[in-house]
Amino acid sequence: MANLLLSDSSLKAYSRKQKSLGLLCSNFLRLYDRGDVHSISLDNAASRLGVERRRIYDIVNVLESVGILCRKAKNQYSWIGFSGIPKALRHLKEEDMKGNNSPIAAYDHSRLIDEDETCSDLTSVSHESIPMMSKSSASVRCVASENRREKSLALLTQNFVKLFVCSNAHLISLDEAAKLLLGDTQSESVMRSKIRRLYDIANVLAAIHLIEKTHTVDTRKPAFRWLGFRGKVENCRAGKPIPCGSNKRTFGTDITNINLKRNKVVNSFDLNKSPNSQKHKHVHLEGCRVEVDLNQSGKFERHPNSKSFIFGPFSPIARLEVRASKNEVKRVRHNWVSLASTYHPQYQNQALRELFSHYKDAWKLWYSETVNRSSIQIPEA
DNA sequence: GCTTCCCGCCACACT
DNA sequence: AGTGTGGCGGGAAGC
Numbered sequence A: 001m002a003n004l005l006l007s008d009s010s011l012k013a014y015s016r017k018q019k020s021l022g023l024l025c026s027n028f029l030r031l032y033d034r035g036d037v038h039s040i041s042l043d044n045a046a047s048r049l050g051v052e053r054r055r056i057y058d059i060v061n062v063l064e065s066v067g068i069l070c071r072k073a074k075n076q077y078s079w080i081g082f083s084g085i086p087k088a089l090r091h092l093k094e095e096d097m098k099g100n101n102s103p104i105a106a107y108d109h110s111r112l113i114d115e116d117e118t119c120s121d122l123t124s125v126s127h128e129s130i131p132m133m134s135k136s137s138a139s140v141r142c143v144a145s146e147n148r149r150e151k152s153l154a155l156l157t158q159n160f161v162k163l164f165v166c167s168n169a170h171l172i173s174l175d176e177a178a179k180l181l182l183g184d185t186q187s188e189s190v191m192r193s194k195i196r197r198l199y200d201i202a203n204v205l206a207a208i209h210l211i212e213k214t215h216t217v218d219t220r221k222p223a224f225r226w227l228g229f230r231g232k233v234e235n236c237r238a239g240k241p242i243p244c245g246s247n248k249r250t251f252g253t254d255i256t257n258i259n260l261k262r263n264k265v266v267n268s269f270d271l272n273k274s275p276n277s278q279k280h281k282h283v284h285l286e287g288c289r290v291e292v293d294l295n296q297s298g299k300f301e302r303h304p305n306s307k308s309f310i311f312g313p314f315s316p317i318a319r320l321e322v323r324a325s326k327n328e329v330k331r332v333r334h335n336w337v338s339l340a341s342t343y344h345p346q347y348q349n350q351a352l353r354e355l356f357s358h359y360k361d362a363w364k365l366w367y368s369e370t371v372n373r374s375s376i377q378i379p380e381a
Numbered sequence B: 001g002c003t004t005c006c007c008g009c010c011a012c013a014c015t
Numbered sequence C: 001a002g003t004g005t006g007g008c009g010g011g012a013a014g015c
Helices: A003-007 A019-033 A042-050 A051-064 A084-097 A122-138 A140-150 A151-163 A172-184 A186-208 A233-236 A274-284 A327-340 A350-371
Strands: A039-042 A069-073 A075-077 A170-174 A213-214 A222-226
Touching: A019 A042, A019 A051, A019 A350, A039 A042, A042 A051, A051 A069, A051 A151, A051 A186, A084 A151, A151 A172, A151 A186, A170 A172, A172 A186, A172 A222, A186 A213
Parallel strands: none
Antiparallel strands: A039 A075, A069 A075, A170 A222, A213 A222
């Protein structure tokens, strides 16, 4: 089926870019993000987009995880749209607050939704789903199913999104995300395989502008920046051109990726703002890869021993955001405390639990020795 | 040479 | 048993 694309005479050589998951996702959205679409057939989507079903599964699993779609039945999905994202994100956050961090708790609701569900309220559906899961957990089949679910792209997506929405971090490197989500003691090949999945997820999330792919400032390692949902609904609606400033292709009428290139160099996320205002946006984002300028603002003092801490993915980097107001700085501090207090991922392997525990301890220490001017206490896990 | 990620095999789940 | 779903990793494009 995908070869239909290649049969086009205008396409001389194979190009991976033209078949990317991100591009396919954009076209998928363009196809279905219309007012009159309520139900989506995977077969229909695959044939209209000129790809194999397998690729559609990747997309719908990620989109469903962020509330854009909802599985209705075999081969059938309900279209919720971008308006479903805030609710889904809120749910993930609430779920995290309640301590439902385990991969199992972060259920795959696609399996559990009754066919009669309207999916109009993803949150309520989700909360119903969790107890259903535990009730049936005794069965062998469910154990096997859970095992599979633990590895699912949907769950990985949710946990990936949680890294941002539950910690208020807004820049996480690929390495860090992989370690947090997948563990760092597994074999090289397992890790490599899982990182492939992170790329898959990132490409879809980037296509809906929830994140953008970027690099860490210091090491130039690949990283993901959280753009969040705010203001994205209109800009992301399929069919609307991506404004200037982005090197992403603008989508014309061709829904099947032919002759269209993806450019991952620059993803404009704030499409109507100048570069300067984007800088400012970092402050306004609930961002915690804390772009709070310790050196220039003078609001924090760097502890002489702080360099000895290994903070892991949520390191309080020393780069400062000059324009951060006192309240913002205070809020950021509080966010970090909240992170340490509420983020208790249920890692399966001991080493990863220890790793996270180490990060957390390092953070507590750093916080208490350098910035703790308040009486906020970090409860024990 | 390393990173990124498309592709499709095939195991598992569902009907 | 047939079909749907999706984990997984090989390997090639891209850089």
